[in-house]
Structure formats: structure tokens, C-alpha cells
């Protein structure tokens with residue numbers, strides 16, 4: 001379907017033309033004085049210079065040319081030369097009725113279906129997830145769903161940190177604790193045990209212990225580095241142990257991401273491209289892209305126009321070990337060969353932007369990425385506490401994701417129990433989780449990703465204001481009205497829009513009409529916050545309509561069926577939007 005704004009602009013443009021002016025002046029915008037009109041056009045002001053005429057005269061000419069328009073019910077030329085417009089009920093309702101019948105509410109299929117890889121999540125194996133990982137997961141998941149909804153082919157890849165020093169640290173600590181394990185016996189040639197020699201909680205304790213020791217004890221650190229090296233060159237026992245670490249961690253990660261309603265198509269990691277690295281390195285050398293510098297292998301990536309220092313991209317350390325960026329570069333190569341993507345989007349902490357600048361430049365310079373592939377860094381800001389400092393536990397420690405989620409769950413459960421003391425407890429716990437997830441995700445996604453935001457439990461869990469629970473509450477309210485209508489014998493499928501509307505009903509329709517333009521922009525700009533802003537406005541418009549209108553007691557059947565059609569559409573649009581944001585609404589709350 002054509003976008004609403006384009007349709008009304010087309011009508012205005014024709015009027016400019018009929019009145020003898022350049023039709024390009026006829027662009028419409030949403031009114032910035034909603035008390036005066038619904039949409040406005042400022043083209044007469046821009047035309048004043050061109051035609052050496054008073055803007056008001058031009059506006060009057062255009063308004064005259066719009067007499068009898070089927071799109072506009074009222075066009076007013078207002079000093080100094082605004083065109084204040086109200087739309088005709090019939091035009092608005094027919095657009096809305098078209099939306100309700102169209103696939104995806106009239107969102108047009110993309111001109112070209114793109115193949116997009118989203119690199120998000122990025123947890124580090126064996127390290128517990130903390131609040132920083134929340135943003136990558138929540139934003140990446142939504143960007144993925146928006147792109148899919150917009151009609152593109154999207155692959156989500158978790159890109160785990162599973163190959164670095166943390167692996168060597170865990171192996172070293174295990175060796176200190178259980179030296180008798182066969183993994184440490186060089187002469188062992190048999191089959192290693194199927195069962196891991198640790199549980200996830202042990203693993204989560206082992207890593208911080210080892211990391212702490214390595215900071216104090218240089219010998220210990222050297223051992224960990226050696227273990228990392230041995231693992232990376234294929235030591236049999238260490239590989240077997242590593243397999244266990246991965247299996248135990250991945251099972252736990254899957255549980256955590258599942259609770260967040262986050263799903264990955266690929267569970268690849270830094271380790272997945274190890275076999276590609278040697279070939280990539282010799283290619284970079286033989287093509288003359290990489291050179292030695294103080295024993296290390298580097299690619300220069302600075303450019304003449306740089307205003308800040310961009311250091312060379314290190315491909316191999318002097319001991320031949322690969323680095324974080326070596327794996328990222330090899331991953332770009334692998335993605336090129338396997339998927340030929342049009343775009344790769346990295347949803348990573350914005351403090352890594354210089355790093356990605358280096359990696360992207362290096363990939364372009366060495367031509368390991370095709371010219372057609374766009375590399376996009378979507379850097380996100382920090383999650384802060386109400387004190388404006390990075391979010392911590394009350395004791396000042398790093399906030400683990402599980403703890404943060406359970407704090408919000410508890411708060412939500414208390415609220416829901418207060419509203420509804422009678423229902424079954426298990427049911428309420430279920431609902432609390434669902435609403436809590438909306439609180440967390442909406443609290444994050446309603447901010448522009450690049451900005452820092454304050455994680456404010458009280459605000460996020462409020463049923464009022466710009467929050468996830470408010471949106472869900474609105475959906476639940478609509479569901480309850482529709483249920484009552486059906487229980488009283490009404491048939492929702494028979495509902496039909498009525499071309500006569502009251503003011504708040506029309507205002508709600510005008511919000512709905514913005515859907516396809518909003519979704520296109522949210523996709524083009526990888527911007528979930530646009531979806532949030534839209535559903536917040538839409539919910540406000542709905543609640544205003546609800547308070548102004550007697551819906552179920554309306555006596556005029558045609559009007560009543562019109563309300564029901566509008567309620568159904570509003571509910572479907574809201575549900576679609578929260579689905580692309582990655583959460584869902586309960587039946588009651």
C-alpha cells in the first residue's frame with residue numbers, strides 16, 4: 001500500500017500544480033499544532049521567494065484548488081502562509097479498511113530482498129552473562145525481527161567468545177584442582193569421558209577464580225597463556241576439555257537466551273574459523289597487504305583524511321598467536337564464501353567502535369569482503385543505574401543478568417498479585433515473567449541504541465507512562481473488550497469500518513495510518529526505538545478513544561461494528577509491533 005503521507009502529499013502536489021505553482025512544494029507533514037489541524041503543508045512559504053508573492057496568497061490559491069477534494073475535509077490558509085489540513089472521514093476510514101485487509105497492514109515488499117547477517121549476543125563462554133550482554137541480545141533480536149518482517153532474509157549469529165585466554169585460564173585452574181584427569185596425561189591415548197568434569201556452577205566459579213589468580217601471579221598467567229596456545233594448536237586433551245566447556249556453557253546460554261525470547265540461527269564462535277586463519281594470513285602476506293612490524297604481522301589501515309590516529313590492524317602476534325580481530329576478519333571471509341550477504345550488522349558495545357573501524361578497513365583493503373557487502377557497526381551505549389553510573393548490584397558488584405531478571409520478576413509479581421489477589425499463583429508467576437520481559441526490553445529498546453540509558457526498575461515496571469507494561473496493559477484492555485463483545489453474541493469477523501467517525505476515533509485511525517512508513521524507517525535505520533515510539537503514541541490514542549467512547553453500549557449497530565473493527569486492527573498492529581520488539585502480551589494482568 002502507498003504510504004499515507006505520500007498519498008495526501010500527492011493530493012496537495014496536484015493542487016499546487018492546478019493553482020499554477022511547482023508541485024514539489026506540496027509536501028505534507030504531520031501537524032505541529034494538533035489543536036489546529038491534522039496535517040500541514042508549508043510549501044507556500046517556500047514558494048514566496050520563487051514567485052515573488054505573499055505566501056498567504058499562494059496558500060489561498062492552493063486552498064481554493066482543493067475545494068471539493070475527497071482527501072481533505074478542510075484546508076485553511078493561515079498566516080503567514082500555512083496550509084492547515086483536516087482529512088475527510090471517508091478517506092481515512094477507507095485507508096484503514098485497506099490496511100486491515102492487506103498483508104502486513106499494507107507494508108510493501110522490499111524492492112530487493114536482501115541477505116543480512118546480524119552478529120549479536122557475543123557472550124563469552126564460561127563467563128556469566130551480565131547486564132552489558134543484555135543490550136546486544138535485546139537490540140540484535142529486535143533488529144533481526146524488524147528486518148525479517150520487512151521481507152528480508154536474515155541470519156542471526158551469536159559469535160561466542162570461545163577461543164581466548166579465558167579458555168586457557170579455565171584449563172589451568174582445572175589442572176591445579178584435578179591433575180589426575182586424563183586430559184592432562186600426555187601419554188593418554190584412550191577415549192576421554194563423555195561426561196564433563198564440572199557443572200555450570202563450578203565453571204562459573206572457576207573462571208573468576210582463575211582470572212583473579214592470573215592477575216596476582218605471573219607464573220599462573222604464563223601457564224594460562226601456554227594452555228591457550230596448546231589448545232589453539234590442537235593439544236588433544238585440551239581440545240577434549242574445551243569441548244566439554246563449550247557443551248556445558250552452550251546448554252546454559254540456551255536456557256538464558258530462551259528466557260529472554262532470543263533465538264540464534266547460528267551458534268558460531270571465534271573458534272569456528274580457526275581453520276580459515278592460516279589461509280587468510282598467507283593470502284594477506286602474498287598479496288602484500290600485511291607486513292611485519294616488531295615481529296608481529298600487521299595491516300596498515302590509516303587513511304589520509306583521518307583526524308584521529310587509527311593504529312594498524314594486528315593479524316598475528318609476535319608469537320604467532322591470533323587475536324580477537326583475526327577471528328573477526330576470518331569470520332567476514334567465511335560469511336562471504338558461505339552466504340554472500342548484502343550486509344553484516346554488528347550489535348556491540350559502542351566502546352568497540354574504533355576496533356570495528358580497523359576491522360572494516362582491513363577487510364576492505366585486503367578485499368576479503370565483497371564490494372557489495374555493507375559492514376555496519378551498531379554500537380550501543382552503557383546501562384547505568386539511577387545514580388548515573390554503570391549498573392551494579394547493591395553491593396557494588398557486576399550485575400549478573402539472571403539476578404537482574406529475577407529482581408524485575410519479583411517486582412512484577414508483587415504488582416500483579418496486588419491487582420489480582422485471587423487468581424492461581426502459577427498463572428500469576430507466568431504472567432509476571434511475561435510482563436517483566438516486556439518491561440526490560442521496552443526499557444532498553446525505547447532508547448536510541450547508541451545512547452546510554454538508566455535502568456530504573458520502578459519506572460520500567462510502571463503500568464503508566466512510556467513503558468512495556470503500559471503497552472501490554474493497553475493490549476489486554478482491548479482483548480477484554482473484544483471478549484465481552486464476543487460473549488454477548490457479537491461476531492468480530494463481521495466488524496466493518498464505519499465511514500463516520502468521532503474525533504478520538506479518527507485520531508486513533510490517523511496513528512494507525514503511520515504504520516507502514518514507521519516500519520520502513522525502523523528497518524532502514526535499524527531502529528527499534530521507532531517501533532516503541534509508534535506503539536506508545538498508538539496506545540495513548542487508543543486509551544483516549546476508550547475513555548471518550550461508550551463502545552459496547554453504543555446503540556447504532558453500524559457505529560458499534562466500526563469500533564470493533566478498529567479495536568481488532570489496533571490490537572493486531574500492537575501485537576505485531578511487540579513481536580518485532582521480542583515480547584508478547586498476556587490474556588490478563
Ligand code: ARG
Nearest residue numbers: 119122123124159161328348
Ligand atoms: N565477545 C565480545 C565481548 O564480550 C563481543 C563479540 C562481538 N562480536 C564480534 N563479532 N566481535 O566483548
